[in-house]
Amino acid sequence: MKKHAPVLIANRGEIAIRISKTARALGFPVVAIYSDADRFAEHVRYADQAYYVGAAAPKESYLNVERILEVAKRSGARYVHPGYGFLSERPHFVEACEKAGLIFVGPSAESMRLMGDKIQARQTVDSLKVPRVPGSAGVVKTWQEAASFAKQVGYPVLLKAAAGGGGKGMRRVDSEAEISSAFDGATREAVGAFGDGSMYVEKLILEPHHVEIQVFGDGKGKAIHLGERECSIQRRHQKVWEESPAPILNRYPQTRPAMFEAAVRVAEHVRYAGAGTFEFIVDGKGSFYFLEMNTRLQVEHPVTEWVTGVDLVAWQLLLAAGELKLPASPERRGSAIEVRLYAEDPHTFLPAPGPLGLIELPTGSFVRSDSAFGSEGEVTVHYDPMISKISVWAPTREEAVDRLRVALDETRVESPRKIDGTRQGSLRTNLSFLRRLVRNETVRGGDTTTDLIAKNPDLTAAEATEPSLEAALALSIHQLLTEQGPAVNAAPVAAASNWSRASWREGVQK
Amino acid sequence: MSRIHGKVGAIELEWMSPLxxxxxxxxxxxxxGRVISVSWNRDREGLWIETDNGVFGFDIAGEATDEGGIAYHVKRRIAGGEWSGLSFKRAGEESAAAAAGVQKRGVRVRAQMPGKIIRVSVKVGDMVEKGQSLLVMEAMKMENEIRAAASGKISAVKVTEGQAVETGADLCLIEPV
Structure with a gap:
């Protein structure tokens, strides 16, 4: 194994762990950082060195450039991998790394500015004649300005935070009556989440499919594509199911090469380095419109790794180390699907973090779990409430869906229990929603649009209240025994976990 | 009393010996009249049972109800299948509660996660419709509208704008009318 200089991972959770695994395989020692909320988090345990960077609030820790660079220096790190979210798309961070003599694993600050800022990105793609959704020429400063644009292109329109991502600071507006309060709400949310309330407006495409192209550039003006991903199944404007190949492009096969060509053209124009993603909307007729570029590794990159056999993080690290010669676009095989397991209510999709007492992730052939947790722990309120990503591969989409169904049925995530059998804390997961999704006829058929959840209310309906005979027998035994006393190992014995001890104490003190 | 008779949903069960x-x-x-023999093996999250039909595992989590009881959420292990609001009600329990004239206290609106109250749109005495917005709460960097789960009259508002709340904190109370 070749020895490399250490890489500092400026992130947390599943992505920090995922990057660690590849880094260590390639001989890059791993430096982790952590906040008050993450002292014993799984990603810290995966590192060769780990450094505290600050309080739980992101701006004190995972967004704290000064502290992170200080730690990088102290640890002897030579590379900085930003993961996704946090500092991954901040050009000033790239520059600060360079100034400190560190190699940022990702694009240059300049290409990040050209493509990462949504308004700047539109000018870039316009100059290259890549189609995009009609939108305001720049930031709209008032709701009146937004309303006058909406009148031009027609409702519905979408308000979007210029600095945004992940659905924060975003609102759909169907009529002029709603626009003023939507503008205020989105601005406030954007200020809270990104420290920047700038808004822009665009026309909302109907029957939309979300399709994105993975690219990889060498930073010298050459780039390749690694196929597409369809991420049309979303809740609260956030992806929850991602797959490749895109079912919508199988219906419009002439659209696929045109999208590949557009993405590669833009990536080469900005001399893009590393992994990046071009997000497009494809309408029900197969026309595509550029949405934005993510100048980083995506959450859903495992889907691409399954169909191409490429370890994207390995490519990122080797490119940063000057050891990657960009090959031709890899061949793509079979079908891959990823779902995101979140700590959230499966009916309302409101975040529901809390202590996690048990987690069991699926295993087996062609099943992959990227998890922030290996055992019990806590989904904290401070960060994104994603618990794990579960992905599968199969020769065909139909087989992949069936494999995913089994994987999801195997998955268990449970709250710790109090002595009276009730849950401790407020953790909920979207697992039951995902299990319904994988059984839904529209999903199985592959014709999914971004409004799937709104169109299928049974996906979020309440659970059944008439049990099977076995469920009734089991429940009555469980209840009658619980009323007599605690379950197995609920007593605080030395081998018991912190959570079972905590639940015991809480039960006793109740 | 060694025999326990009761119901889970519509399924009537009589346990012939103590559990x-x-x-x-x-x-x-x-x-x-059919008699089923059941073996069980309990763990922290639920139990496995064995009947003539095979082996079945369930994760079972209790949830305190507004009426002071516990309702259980039951999930089948490995195979899928999920039910909510279940409990084993002993024979006589329901009628006794009905006879005692248990009053409905109304709907408590509680915080589902820690956060900050941004706006309170109702005051004591307001009539609200099911689905109407009551408050706006910021949690996990998102603004969430909290809507009425039932129609009725607001009989208490326990929070003010700008206040930070913990999970489970009472926000307001809707009394049936």
Whole structure:
């Protein structure tokens, strides 16, 4: 194994762990950082060195450039991998790394500015004649300005935070009556989440499919594509199911090469380095419109790794180390699907973090779990409430869906229990929603649009209240025994976990 | 009393002997007279049972109800299948509660996660419709509208704008009218 200089991972959770695994395989020692909320988090345990960077609030820790660079220096790190979210798309961070003599694993600050800022990105793609959704020429400063644009292109329109991502600071507006309060709400949310309330407006495409192209550039003006991903199944404007190949492009096969060509053209124009993603909307007729570029590794990159056999993080690290010669676009095989397991209510999709007492992730052939947790722990309120990503591969989409169904049925995530059998804390997961999704006829058929959840209310309906005979027998035994006393190992014995001890104490003190 | 008679949903069960221990065996008589032999093995999150039909595992989590009882959420292990709001109600329990004239206290609106109250749109005495917005709360960097789960009259508002709240904190109370 070749020895490399250490890489500092400026992130947390599943992505920090995922990057660690590849880094260590390639001989890059791993430096982790952590906040008050993450002292014993799984990603810290995966590192060769780990450094505290600050309080739980992101701006004190995972967004704290000064502290992170200080730690990088102290640890002897030579590379900085930003993961996704946090500092991954901040050009000033790239520059600060360079100034400190560190190699940022990702694009240059300049290409990040050209493509990462949504308004700047539109000018870039316009100059290259890549189609995009009609939108305001720049930031709209008032709701009146937004309303006058909406009148031009027609409702519905979408308000979007210029600095945004992940659905924060975003609102759909169907009529002029709603626009003023939507503008205020989105601005406030954007200020809270990104420290920047700038808004822009665009026309909302109907029957939309979300399709994105993975690219990889060498930073010298050459780039390749690694196929597409369809991420049309979303809740609260956030992806929850991602797959490749895109079912919508199988219906419009002439659209696929045109999208590949557009993405590669833009990536080469900005001399893009590393992994990046071009997000497009494809309408029900197969026309595509550029949405934005993510100048980083995506959450859903495992889907691409399954169909191409490429370890994207390995490519990122080797490119940063000057050891990657960009090959031709890899061949793509079979079908891959990823779902995101979140700590959230499966009916309302409101975040529901809390202590996690048990987690069991699926295993087996062609099943992959990227998890922030290996055992019990806590989904904290401070960060994104994603618990794990579960992905599968199969020769065909139909087989992949069936494999995913089994994987999801195997998955268990449970709250710790109090002595009276009730849950401790407020953790909920979207697992039951995902299990319904994988059984839904529209999903199985592959014709999914971004409004799937709104169109299928049974996906979020309440659970059944008439049990099977076995469920009734089991429940009555469980209840009658619980009323007599605690379950197995609920007593605080030395081998018991912190959570079972905590639940015991809480039960006793109740 | 060694026999316990009760219902889970519409399924009537009579346990013929007391249930004891983390693993054991017992017979249950169904409404149609059929007797089922059940073995169980309990763990922290629920239990496995064995009947003539095979082995079944369930994760079972209790949830305190507004009426002071516990309702259980039941999930089948490995195979899928999920139910909510279940409990084993002993025979006579329901009618006794009805006879005692248990009053409905109304709907408590509680915080589902820690956060900050941004706006309170109702005051005591307001009539609200099911689905109407009551408050706006910021949690996990997102603004969430909290809507009325039932129609009724607001009989208490326990928070003010700008206040930070913990999970489970009472926000307001809707009294049926």
């Amino acid at each position: 004891r221990g983390n693993s054991g065996q017992a017979q249950a008589r169904l409404k149609d």
